[in-house]
Amino acid sequence: MAFSLKGIKVPHRKNTAGAPAERMVADKKVTLSTAMHIGRPSIPVVKAGDHVCVGTLVAKEAEGLSSPVYSSVSGNVTGISEILISNGSKVPAIVIEPDGEMTIDENITPPVIDSKESLIEAIKASGVVGLGGAGFPTYAKFATDKRIEYLVVNGAECEPYITSDTYTMLERADDIAYAIDVLVKYLNIEKVVIGVEKNKPDAIRKMEELASKGGNMSVCALPSRYPQGGEKVLVYSTTGRKIGVGKLPIDVGCVVCNCTTLATLGTFFKTGMPLVEKCITVDGSAVKSPKNVIAPIGASVGDVIEFCGGFSSNPGKVLYGGPMMGITIPDLNQPVLKQTNALIALNEKDAAPRKETACIQCGTCLRNCPMGISATEVIRAYNKGEYDRLEKLGSNLCMECGSCAFNCPANRPLVQMHKLAKSALREWKEKEAKA
Amino acid sequence: MENKLHISVSPHIHGKKTTMGIMLDVIIALLPTTIAGIIIFGLRSLLVIGVCLATSVLSELLFNIITKRKQTISDLSSVVTGLILALNLPANVPVWQAVIGSAFAIIVVKCLFGGLGKNVVNPALTARVFMLVAFSSLAQVSFPVDATAGATPLVSIAEGNVPDLMDLFLGKTGGSIGETCSLALLIGGIYLLIRKVITWQIPVAFIGTVFVFSFFVQDFNATTALASVLSGGLLLGAFFMATDYVTRPVTKLGQDIYGIILGLLTGIFRIYGPSAEGVSYAIIISNLLVPIIEKYTMPKPFGKGGERR
Numbered sequence: 001m002a003f004s005l006k007g008i009k010v011p012h013r014k015n016t017a018g019a020p021a022e023r024m025v026a027d028k029k030v031t032l033s034t035a036m037h038i039g040r041p042s043i044p045v046v047k048a049g050d051h052v053c054v055g056t057l058v059a060k061e062a063e064g065l066s067s068p069v070y071s072s073v074s075g076n077v078t079g080i081s082e083i084l085i086s087n088g089s090k091v092p093a094i095v096i097e098p099d100g101e102m103t104i105d106e107n108i109t110p111p112v113i114d115s116k117e118s119l120i121e122a123i124k125a126s127g128v129v130g131l132g133g134a135g136f137p138t139y140a141k142f143a144t145d146k147r148i149e150y151l152v153v154n155g156a157e158c159e160p161y162i163t164s165d166t167y168t169m170l171e172r173a174d175d176i177a178y179a180i181d182v183l184v185k186y187l188n189i190e191k192v193v194i195g196v197e198k199n200k201p202d203a204i205r206k207m208e209e210l211a212s213k214g215g216n217m218s219v220c221a222l223p224s225r226y227p228q229g230g231e232k233v234l235v236y237s238t239t240g241r242k243i244g245v246g247k248l249p250i251d252v253g254c255v256v257c258n259c260t261t262l263a264t265l266g267t268f269f270k271t272g273m274p275l276v277e278k279c280i281t282v283d284g285s286a287v288k289s290p291k292n293v294i295a296p297i298g299a300s301v302g303d304v305i306e307f308c309g310g311f312s313s314n315p316g317k318v319l320y321g322g323p324m325m326g327i328t329i330p331d332l333n334q335p336v337l338k339q340t341n342a343l344i345a346l347n348e349k350d351a352a353p354r355k356e357t358a359c360i361q362c363g364t365c366l367r368n369c370p371m372g373i374s375a376t377e378v379i380r381a382y383n384k385g386e387y388d389r390l391e392k393l394g395s396n397l398c399m400e401c402g403s404c405a406f407n408c409p410a411n412r413p414l415v416q417m418h419k420l421a422k423s424a425l426r427e428w429k430e431k432e433a434k435a
Numbered sequence: 436m437e438n439k440l441h442i443s444v445s446p447h448i449h450g451k452k453t454t455m456g457i458m459l460d461v462i463i464a465l466l467p468t469t470i471a472g473i474i475i476f477g478l479r480s481l482l483v484i485g486v487c488l489a490t491s492v493l494s495e496l497l498f499n500i501i502t503k504r505k506q507t508i509s510d511l512s513s514v515v516t517g518l519i520l521a522l523n524l525p526a527n528v529p530v531w532q533a534v535i536g537s538a539f540a541i542i543v544v545k546c547l548f549g550g551l552g553k554n555v556v557n558p559a560l561t562a563r564v565f566m567l568v569a570f571s572s573l574a575q576v577s578f579p580v581d582a583t584a585g586a587t588p589l590v591s592i593a594e595g596n597v598p599d600l601m602d603l604f605l606g607k608t609g610g611s612i613g614e615t616c617s618l619a620l621l622i623g624g625i626y627l628l629i630r631k632v633i634t635w636q637i638p639v640a641f642i643g644t645v646f647v648f649s650f651f652v653q654d655f656n657a658t659t660a661l662a663s664v665l666s667g668g669l670l671l672g673a674f675f676m677a678t679d680y681v682t683r684p685v686t687k688l689g690q691d692i693y694g695i696i697l698g699l700l701t702g703i704f705r706i707y708g709p710s711a712e713g714v715s716y717a718i719i720i721s722n723l724l725v726p727i728i729e730k731y732t733m734p735k736p737f738g739k740g741g742e743r744r
Contacts, residue, residue, distance in 0.1 A: 023682070035544055038544075328442045329441065357453075357455075358552040359552045360551060361552055363686070366734075372736045374685070391734065406446050406448070409452040415446065
């Protein structure tokens with residue numbers, strides 16, 4: 001299909017594409033955060049001294065939007081510690097010392113799914129969240145009474161370096177297919193469309209094989225243009241439907257699901273094994289031997305990088321996720337999270353802050369924004385406190401993809417300003433609603 | 436000691452463009468016409484260029500020191516302003532006037548408005564117009580060293596004597612240092628297009644409108660129309676001054692409209708105005724229209740009725 005939004009060319013740097021993923025031995029302590037998803041932190045159900053197996057529930061979901069956490073190793077719980085998360089707050093985390101046996105919990109059996117309700121319950125129990133990086137609990141997307149016309153499978157993987165989704169599409173196509181079959185059957189999904197960027201011809205071929213086996217399934221080869229994998233961009237590119245301000249994909253009849261999310265669901269539907277491990281791309285200028293690693297969730301970032309030969313030079317920045325939208329981590333003791341799809345370590349030169357100069361009104365930010373937002377206008381309105389104008393400018397359409405900032409010749413912190421503007425607009429709207 | 440990690444907002448990689456790089460590209464693109472000007476008008480033009488460059492950079496340096504602002508001369512924008520002003524002056528302009536003009540451009544038109552990116556009108560051009568009004572010496576343009584004094588091409592056209600197109604193309608006519616050699620200006624313009632510093636919208640709309648206007652108003656003669664495109668600093672203005680990021684609209688549609696307005700104003704000023712000149716005035720007046728052009732051509736955000744394919 002030919003729907004296309006603006007975007008930018010970013011370097012691909014997919015160094016790890018095509019290489020087999022290596023499984024990391026889980027012999028070091030794991031730290032399972034209770035906030036590996038959007039929503040309320042889950043609640044620990046184990047205590048120091050408890051013995052757990054692979055797949056044992058260690059934290060149950062809280063009320064409302066939440067997701068349970070399962071142990072990724074067998075061993076003993078050494079305690080519940082506190083962990084700093086990216087929004088600056090602290091949440092409990094379960095620390096487990098592995099026994100090296102990797103004994104699987106004997107209660108693990110495939111879920112019984114015979115209706116939409118039991119399917120949603122099963123997805124909730126799987127602990128699966130949006131594995132593309134956002135971490136939105138997956139069950140919540142499907143728990144809708146609205147008609148689902150499209151299941152849009154996100155295999156765009158538009159961030160530089162990252163190839164973990166490519167690995168999933170190539171090596172776990174059967175799991176993806178299994179999950180799609182179950183979802184289509186119980187949720188009455190009308191069409192399935194798999195969006196993959198054209199720089200992954202092998203993955204496209206593999207997905208086309210899936211699609212050819214029947215079902216109302218198709219593959220959409222997308223231009224390699226960042227941010228192709230952004231939800232609004234992907235839905236527009238694959239279906240031509242526009243998700244307006246404050247709307248969700250389901251409002252235009254779509255549910256978007258990352259391909260690795262689906263593969264993990266597939267495994268769970270088949271075997272009952274919840275989300276306990278993750279394929280992660282480890283790459284960047286400070287990593288000695290970049291590779292795709294299948295790591296237990298909760299392994300420390302330092303241990304995973306050590307598994308890849310350690311650092312080739314002093315790291316200046318280490319990121320959860322890709323270099324366009326990734327989150328910097330404060331230290332190497334941070335654990336791998338459910339939604340971690342990559343660990344990118346940049347050397348000190350690449351991580352050095354860039355000198356900011358005056359805006360020269362070049363208009364690059366506006367030309368590059370897939371949502372048609374003018375960053376300079378947003379900043380002007382924000383600085384003047386003109387919140388109604390922020391709304392008109394579509395400030396809250398911003399997904400913080402960084403297309404504006406990537407090419408800004410003045411190195412202005414545009415994403416930061418967008419974040420400030422969005423939160424100011426949100427506060428203002430809440431106040432207006434009360435008044 | 437454990438290695439400290441940087442914490443920052445994404446993105447963590449960046450494209451190659453910088454403000455300094457863009458300014459450097461503009462300077463490189465101006466070199467052909469600068470060299471052509473020196474060859475055509477002699478070493479006196481080199482003196483004018485040197486004076487304008489030195490005064491511009493020094494003015495910004497001193498302004499920043501006196502007002503205790505962050506030093507900004509490394510962005511090279513004052514070099515661009517000084518060079519463009521020099522290229523818009525005749526080679527025989529008195530040195531003290533060139534000094535005043537350059538200082539006016541930097542201090543009054545740029546720095547007092549808040550520095551780079553905040554000025555409303557193009558600094559070099561505004562300084563030139565200031566000098567046109569203040570100093571009568573600017574009315575007497577220079578002529579090539581190997582030619583006898585005569586009329587400028589635009590005056591000739593107005594009098595009905597269309598100059599030789601090849602002379603216009605190679606710059607062997609009277610005029611400002613950097614405005615006569617069309618060949619050199621085209622090379623510079625194409626360089627800017629290839630380097631994607633500028634887009635084709637403004638130059639094409641501007642030059643095209645001048646051509647069409649001249650064709651219909653001046654005897655339906657393609658040669659006359661072409662001569663008017665190649666003279667009076669139109670190419671210098673269209674490629675290097677009307678495209679100035681700070682003072683042109685950011686939207687593509689806005690740039691089309693802006694270019695057409697520029698062409699119409701230039702045509703009107705040249706043909707119906709008191710002097711044969713028009714480009715400088717047209718650009719300054721159009722600069723003032725930019726906010727309103729931008730207001731009505733801003734694309735609608737996604738999902739609000741305007742997604743761009």
